[in-house]
Amino acid sequence: xxxxxxxxxxxxxxxxxxxxxxxxxxxxxxxxxxxxxxxxxxxxxxxxxxxxxxxxxxxxxxxxxxxxxxxxxxxxxxxxxxxxxxxxxxxxxxxxxxxxxxxxxxxxxxxxxxxxxxxxxxxxxxxxxxxxxxxxxxxxxxxxxxxxxxxxxxxxxxxxxxxxxxxxxxxxxxxxxxxxxxxxxxxxxxxxxxxxxxxxxxxxxxxxxxxxxxxxxxxxxxxxxxxxxxxxxxxxxxxxxxxxxxxxxxxxxxxxxxxxxxxxxxxxxxxxxxxxxxxxxxxxxxxxxxxxxxxxxxxxxxxxxxxxxxxxxxxxxxxxxxxxxxxxxxxxxxxxxxxxxxxxxxxxxxxxxx
DNA sequence: TAGGCCATCTGGTCCT
DNA sequence: AGGACCAGATGGCCTA
Numbered sequence: 001x002x003x004x005x006x007x008x009x010x011x012x013x014x015x016x017x018x019x020x021x022x023x024x025x026x027x028x029x030x031x032x033x034x035x036x037x038x039x040x041x042x043x044x045x046x047x048x049x050x051x052x053x054x055x056x057x058x059x060x061x062x063x064x065x066x067x068x069x070x071x072x073x074x075x076x077x078x079x080x081x082x083x084x085x086x087x088x089x090x091x092x093x094x095x096x097x098x099x100x101x102x103x104x105x106x107x108x109x110x111x112x113x114x115x116x117x118x119x120x121x122x123x124x125x126x127x128x129x130x131x132x133x134x135x136x137x138x139x140x141x142x143x144x145x146x147x148x149x150x151x152x153x154x155x156x157x158x159x160x161x162x163x164x165x166x167x168x169x170x171x172x173x174x175x176x177x178x179x180x181x182x183x184x185x186x187x188x189x190x191x192x193x194x195x196x197x198x199x200x201x202x203x204x205x206x207x208x209x210x211x212x213x214x215x216x217x218x219x220x221x222x223x224x225x226x227x228x229x230x231x232x233x234x235x236x237x238x239x240x241x242x243x244x245x246x247x248x249x250x251x252x253x254x255x256x257x258x259x260x261x262x263x264x265x266x267x268x269x270x271x272x273x274x275x276x277x278x279x280x281x282x283x284x285x286x287x288x289x290x291x292x293x294x295x296x297x298x299x300x301x302x303x304x305x306x307x308x309x310x311x312x313x314x315x316x317x318x319x320x321x322x323x324x325x326x327x328x329x330x331x332x333x334x335x336x337x338x339x340x341x342x343x344x345x346x347x348x349x350x351x352x353x354x
Numbered sequence: 355t356a357g358g359c360c361a362t363c364t365g366g367t368c369c370t
Numbered sequence: 371a372g373g374a375c376c377a378g379a380t381g382g383c384c385t386a
Contacts, residue, residue, distance in 0.1 A: 101372085106363060108373070113361070137359060 128171060129186035140179045147171045 120138055124130055127145045136144060151170040155162060162170075168187050172180040 102364075105365095105373085109364085109375090110362070112374075117361090139359090 129182045131182070134182065136179060136182075140176060143174055144171065144179060144183070147173050147175070 117138075120141055123145055124136055124141050127136075127141060127148050129136075129144075147170055150173075151162075151167055154170070164187065168184050171183050171187075175183065
């Protein structure tokens with residue numbers, strides 16, 4: 001593996017640029033990368049025990065040299081004596097090996113992050129609204145995935161069809177504005193209905209934005225649940241100013257899980273779909289809640305998206321103000337719900353688009 | 355120019 | 371000892 005790493009120039013960026021030890025050895029490091037690569041290829045990567053034993057021998061030598069000069073340096077000024085293993089003096093050989101270790105560790109870390117990113121890419125593909133041109137950011141991918149899992153598990157648990165608005169609301173919980181737009185657009189949701197309720201739930205979280213409640217004179221107009229009827233204060237959500245179609249969709253206040261609009265409550269029962277995942281209650285504290293979603297409306301596109309001119313998000317400022325709805329505008333020609341997706345997803349979308 | 359996102363480096367910690 | 375994992379720091383790129 002390391003052979004691959006170090007034979008791949010792309011995986012060996014300029015180490016000196018970042019490393020602190022580049023300064024301590026001046027121009028000597030200019031050839032370091034090549035030297036280190038040679039070292040790896042020739043000794044470590046083929047498991048050259050001779051080299052390793054030589055290094056061990058060097059270590060022994062170093063120790064002999066190092067141990068002696070630690071005495072007397074521990075009490076510097078008023079500072080107490082340092083505890084723990086004595087610091088060994090950095091001989092040139094030791095410095096070299098240290099550098100080598102660092103380079104190897106960097107390479108490992110790089111591949112580890114690459115693996116992580118490719119896993120995230122895979123996740124992007126199985127989550128609703130995969131787009132090659134408008135990649136969801138990492139954090140948005142994770143949030144959407146969480147919501148998606150939640151939505152699917154709720155469908156399985158209840159065994160009945162939720163309405164599209166609620167489904168999209170569930171998917172969009174805690175997502176940034178662009179991602180919300182993307183999801184809603186993907187599912188061809190009538191933005192007016194969805195956004196109004198979304199804002200009801202979020203309590204105007206995105207209030208400064210173009211599709212704040214101010215954009216629409218009515219609130220929760222679509223809600224049919226008695227809990228959300230004007231004048232009804234019986235529902236817990238109402239006391240907090242929330243109106244959610246979860247009430248009507250999932251049975252309303254009878255279910256304690258929906259006391260929080262963030263549905264961060266007990267995720268029970270754990271469900272497994274194709275054995276790929278299981279919901280696991282991890283407490284009510286969610287990073288999203290802690291962070292507080294400081295997303296504002298300055299987004300005009302998705303993170304990572306590049307200006308194409310064709311992707312004015314449906315719910316963006318101009319669209320919302322001009323009353324353009326997703327059903328009328330379809331700027332998502334380059335995105336699709338999925339190209340590789342589990343069967344359940346197709347069923348689900350057929351579910352809503354029949 | 356500020357802010358978001360990202361890749362990378364780095365040192366620390368834990369585990370084998 | 372070395373690898374995996376993690377979090378902080380840093381700098382680049384892009385957009386509003």
